[in-house]
Amino acid sequence: MNIEVSDDKQRLDIDKIHRFLCDHSTWAQGISKPLVETSIEHSVCIAAYDDEELIAFCRIITDCATFANLVDVIVWPEYQGQGIATQLMQAVMDHPSVADVRRFTLATSNAHGLYEKFGFAPLHKPDTFMERYRPDIYS
Known part of the structure; x- marks a missing residue:
């Protein structure tokens, strides 16, 4: 397997x-x-590819200065258990968009x-966090 990690959105298989x-x-x-x-x-x-096949994906929602939230982390089932999530997360942590953020959540x-x-x-101050959650919004 030849794994490459990239933040190039043009390569994504949407x-x-x-x-x-x-x-x-x-x-x-x-x-x-x-x-x-x-x-x-x-x-x-950020996505991982085996040759040109998309095998893992995630998104970072961030202002690139103070806050980031990691979402939609996917490693396709046939590629799980091979260390790909660790490679993807290392690329996330090394990405300049989150280098200086104070709070990074997931x-x-x-x-x-x-x-x-x-x-x-776990949240440092869970009693200070609130959310508006609408679990059925896509149905």
Whole structure:
């Protein structure tokens, strides 16, 4: 396997990303392709490729100065367990868009161990965080 990690949005297979998010993710079931396209347009995107095949993807929502949020982290099932998520996360952490941010957040239901390796921990002050959450917005 010849893994390459890139932040070049021109290389992204948006159809493949949309299919995964819409049909297989636990967090974006039913999301429309136009919404996926808009989210990619307004985010820093990092992806991993085996030759030219997209095998992993994530987005960073950031102001590139003070705050960032990591979302839509995907490693396609046939490539899981091969260290690709670690390579993707290293590229995220090395990306200049997040080099100086004070707060970098993410939400995960099953990959705490991966993110802990990169310095992520439970919220420092969970009592100060609030959210507006609409889980059925895509249906």
